[in-house]
Amino acid sequence: MRLSDAALGLVLVGAAAAIAGTARSFPLVPGQAFGPSLFPLAIAGGFAACGVGLILRGARSARRRLWVEAGPVFGNARARLDMGLILGAIAVYLIAAPHLGFVPTAFAILLALVRRFGASWRLAVTVALVGPIALHLLFAEWLRVPLPLGLLLSIRY
């Protein structure tokens, strides 16, 4: 998703207003004229200045541009769905891993994604079987990271 200079400028001015609005409610440190809001207000000022600069540049520019262009990922239906799947995989992991455990969740994610990106079933199944076990050995066994065991819990203990 690509914004024109003017559109990006508007987004920045909006962000500046939101930051400044929130920061104004921060309390002052007693006995001082400034507090936790000073730095965020300065950042908001910077965003506003850059935003205005971009809006002016967009207005001055001779070439007319669309406010928003799709760009390489959003402009391609397959890549758009791929992006949804990548972010969806993170969401699925967050929801499913505590119940199913790391290895089964990772198996499902890898199988789905590797297959989706065009590998053969045989390759996808191999990767989905070997990958999670290798990562489990590296992180859970060697580095002692408490990866969720889930279903494995009842098998192992």
Place this chain on the structure above:
Amino acid sequence: MIEALPQAIALVLAPQTLLIGVGAALFGLFVGAMPGLSATMAVALLVPVSFFLDPVSALTAVVMTTAMAIFAGDIPAALMRIPGTPASAAYVADAFALSRQGKAELALGICLVASAIGGLFGTAVLVLLAPWLAEFALRFSGMEYFWLVALGLSCAVLVAGPDPLKGAVGLLVGLFIATIGQDVTSGFPRFTAGIPNLLSGVSFIPAMVGMFAIAEILRNLPTIRTAAEVQTRRLGSILRGTGSVLRRHPANLVRGNVIGTAVGILPGAGADIAAWISYAVGKRFSREPERFGNGSEEGLVDAAAANNAAIAGAWVPALVFGIPGDSVTAIVIGLLLMKGIQPGPDIFLMNPAQIGAVFLAFVLANLAMIPIGLAAIRLCAKVLLVPRPVLTPLILLFCMVGSFAIDNDSFALVVMAAMGVLAWAMEENQVPIAPAILGIVLGEPFEKHFMTTMMKGEGSLAYFVSRPIAAVLAGITALVWAAILWGLVRRRPRQATA
């Protein structure tokens, strides 16, 4: 420093450190050689593992990975016309043109040897310059640090790319992310949206993994199904003829080394910018500028030396002032802070053996580069055939586990995904990432030094320039901003929309 040498040698040559170093070197070669995976991404992926190691092993792993990855980026540049990392992009046309002329061995040989020499030169500068600067920096107070950080952040905007306005936006994004969490002076929670996980700020490593790995995965999605074409011709002797090329162009080699190291030291600019600048300067001074882009051996020498020299250069401000010279050292600073080591001049007094060990790791990495690199070139044609449909989901999974591993907190995955989408959206809109990374790393010390100086000066801005070194640093910062504004005014509107 010298007294600590035997201890430093013992630290680096410990079997565990050596083993980890070799593993990191192979990892760096693989990631660097895979198009679409950058050296910074290699380090971001490495950190969740190195987090669990002792500081010397962790830093050795980072040094080995970056040095090898930046060289390995040249291999697909020569064999496939695709740079393995952005640092090889400047001379990809020359490297591939040489391959097309049947001189792939020569192209790779020049890249390998120039990389090693560049790396060693950068290391020598790091070893000589850093302790000397550190001694000077011991006299700094919060005020000087404030200006130093301000100067570093300003340089990052100046060198970030063709558009300083968007460079400034990148910096502000980083600074804003750094304000999330409890405020440094009063502990008041800012911009946390009521989420308790954000009270201690945006967790750094998941943020880096998101910004470098997830963003790259997203960016590469449109081409994920296109198989790479690799030149699989059997390669002859790699080093034959390399020596004579380097002897014919000593000026290029020296210039590449010096430019690379200097650009590396500048905050915000790393190996990729070093290669572009060195290549452009080389072309300007060349007697045969028309050959640049069509297989110029000179251009290869210039740029391949510069990008490896920049790696060590970037560690100078990172170790001495805690100001990262590039994105990799930004991650290193985050790693050191998590290990309870505060980068800054004190580190040279408190941990001379560890610093010495890092220097030695640089020397070893660049010496080992030649034999390991020779083997890698032979294996590479096969490595490059690892299909991206397999690699991308594996990297995604590794990112998820690695982010979780830092704090054993699932919220890290949310941070990783959000920062990944943010970095992807920034790059789509030509807002550079490097200033944002510097903003995230330096936001907290910047605000802390600013607030304490404000309090000491009772709100007077004149107090900020009341010490001579601070005034000089303030003057240089003002000059950098004058250059940035000049760049903005000079830009033609036609370029502005390009």
